[in-house]
Amino acid sequence: MMKTKNYFLKIASALFLLFAINTNANNLEITGTSVSGNDITFNISWDNSWNANVAPANWDAVWVFVKFQDCNTRLWAHTSLSTAAGDHSAASPLQVDPVADGRGVFIRRSALGGGNISATSITLKMTGLGAGPYNFKVFGIEMVNVPQGNFEIGDGTSTSSYNSISITAATQASGLTSAVIGGSSAAVPATFPMGYNAFYCMKYEISQQQYVEFLNALTYDQQKSRTFNDPISAAGTYAMFTGFNYRNGIRILTPGNNAAIPAVYACDATAGVENNSDDGQAIANSGMSYADLSAYLDWAALRPMTEMEFEKICRGTLPRVGGEYAWGTTDIVPVYNVSAGLINDFQANETYTPATNGACAVAIGSISGIYGPLKVGVFATGTSGRASSGAAYYGAMEMSGNLQERCVTTANATGTAFNGTLGDGTLTPLGDSNQATWPSPVTAIGISFKGGDYISPATQARISHRNTTVDAARYPIYGGRGVR
Numbered sequence: 005m006m007k008t009k010n011y012f013l014k015i016a017s018a019l020f021l022l023f024a025i026n027t028n029a030n031n032l033e034i035t036g037t038s039v040s041g042n043d044i045t046f047n048i049s050w051d052n053s054w055n056a057n058v059a060p061a062n063w064d065a066v067w068v069f070v071k072f073q074d075c076n077t078r079l080w081a082h083t084s085l086s087t088a089a090g091d092h093s094a095a096s097p098l099q100v101d102p103v104a105d106g107r108g109v110f111i112r113r114s115a116l117g118g119g120n121i122s123a124t125s126i127t128l129k130m131t132g133l134g135a136g137p138y139n140f141k142v143f144g145i146e147m148v149n150v151p152q153g154n155f156e157i158g159d160g161t162s163t164s165s166y167n168s169i170s171i172t173a174a175t176q177a178s179g180l181t182s183a184v185i186g187g188s189s190a191a192v193p194a195t196f197p198m199g200y201n202a203f204y205c206m207k208y209e210i211s212q213q214q215y216v217e218f219l220n221a222l223t224y225d226q227q228k229s230r231t232f233n234d235p236i237s238a239a240g241t242y243a244m245f246t247g248f249n250y251r252n253g254i255r256i257l258t259p260g261n262n263a264a265i266p267a268v269y270a271c272d273a274t275a276g277v278e279n280n281s282d283d284g285q286a287i288a289n290s291g292m293s294y295a296d297l298s299a300y301l302d303w304a305a306l307r308p309m310t311e312m313e314f315e316k317i318c319r320g321t322l323p324r325v326g327g328e329y330a331w332g333t334t335d336i337v338p339v340y341n342v343s344a345g346l347i348n349d350f351q352a353n354e355t356y357t358p359a360t361n362g363a364c365a366v367a368i369g370s371i372s373g374i375y376g377p378l379k380v381g382v383f384a385t386g387t388s389g390r391a392s393s394g395a396a397y398y399g400a401m402e403m404s405g406n407l408q409e410r411c412v413t414t415a416n417a418t419g420t421a422f423n424g425t426l427g428d429g430t431l432t433p434l435g436d437s438n439q440a441t442w443p444s445p446v447t448a449i450g451i452s453f454k455g456g457d458y459i460s461p462a463t464q465a466r467i468s469h470r471n472t473t474v475d476a477a478r479y480p481i482y483g484g485r486g487v488r
């Protein structure tokens with residue numbers, strides 16, 4: 005597709021190798037945390053960061069939030085951070101962007117540029133802390149900025165596609181009728197996030213390591229809700245499935261003690277010793293119910309994305325292409341973990357060779373052997389372009405394929421009542437999300453699926469394909485990510 009090729013020549017000529025991302029997707033590290041009074045200081049590093057003024061004219065960032073643990077009760081809680089930019093500091097080349105609800109901060113490049121961020125010192129101002137003593141932990145999630153602007157929904161081809169219309173400031177301000185939207189959609193009010201306004205999207209699907217870090221900050225009762233096997237199970241018990249299934253290697257490292265002491269979880273995809281370099285830390289976390297996903301997002305102070313935002317993240321400002329995938333073309337080449345070119349299984353550099361336009365974890369025909377999702381960012385290499393890395397317009401990975409993304413749907417009034425309320429970092433005692441207007445974690449009514457997965461037909465991975473099936477349960481092809 006000439007349009008895509010030109011697009012990358014343009015980026016390359018501006019010396020921003022935006023999608024030449026990485027043999028080590030997710031190489032985010034936060035180290036050396038120390039606390040002095042209300043100041044928390046740490047070093048942050050990650051690879052292949054950018055801040056570009058050529059298309060897609062956006063930047064990546066890390067959503068950083070802090071949890072504190074009462075040393076007496078052992079309970080973790082969410083830390084408030086100052087909403088004043090002047091209260092935080094970052095060494096060059098980074099800056100700290102506070103947010104209005106104080107649930108975290110975005111850390112990003114302060115000037116135009118691209119490349120790896122080596123360990124850079126950050127100090128954040130915490131607010132509202134009572135008397136300690138406390139332990140602190142800093143969490144980071146890589147995000148991509150999605151700027152405010154018009155974009156197109158619907159592609160005229162895909163199943164249940166919206167009508168071919170544009171989302172603009174006017175449509176966001178006035179809402180849209182069911183007839184205008186098409187695709188068996190309900191009317192969408194102005195309060196529903198249509199994707200016109202700027203937001204951030206997680207660069208990757210939630211990984212097994214991220215889910216482990218989440219589980220390890222929950223109570224026993226919360227862990228019990230968020231895993232398949234009870235946290236009191238023996239050391240070595242797999243957490244998400246009956247055994248080592250679908251490439252999910254999350255295991256119990258130390259069993260919990262019923263109701264009192266939570267379990268400790270770890271990655272161990274190559275069974276034996278936990279947390280080795282081949283233990284699947286960066287494999288997408290499969291088997292999540294909507295309750296699991298929404299709990300993760302509430303805990304991380306993010307929120308679910310909407311179906312319309314999904315199309316914005318993928319298509320960006322480019323014109324629709326009938327049947328296009330997240331990388332903007334109709335190229336599609338199914339890749340499985342049993343494919344010959346899939347190498348470095350379960351390692352941080354799991355990848356597919358040679359770089360192939362449209363390589364994607366989807367199904368065409370039947371496969372046999374062990375199967376499951378691939379590493380997040382698996383197709384991005386030092387030389388890949390947008391169509392060979394699988395990057396969506398703004399740099400989010402695996403929006404097509406790998407695991408299904410759960411989105412707030414416009415198919416019914418429960419979905420369209422969603423108003424973009426953000427997670428607040430706190431769950432119910434039983435570990436469920438509890439944010440106003442979020443679809444219920446019990447029923448999942450108001451949630452649908454986007455983007456296909458490693459075992460479903462490739463057509464489901466199209467940007468405009470809509471699957472409004474309601475399923476609250478866990479399933480091996482269900483994953484997800486959040487936005488803010």
Ligand SMILES: [Ca+2]
Nearest residue numbers: 272274277280
């Ligand atoms: Ca191991």
Ligand SMILES: [Ca+2]
Nearest residue numbers: 402403405407
């Ligand atoms: Ca996906």
Ligand SMILES: [Ca+2]
Nearest residue numbers: 302428430438
């Ligand atoms: Ca909450």
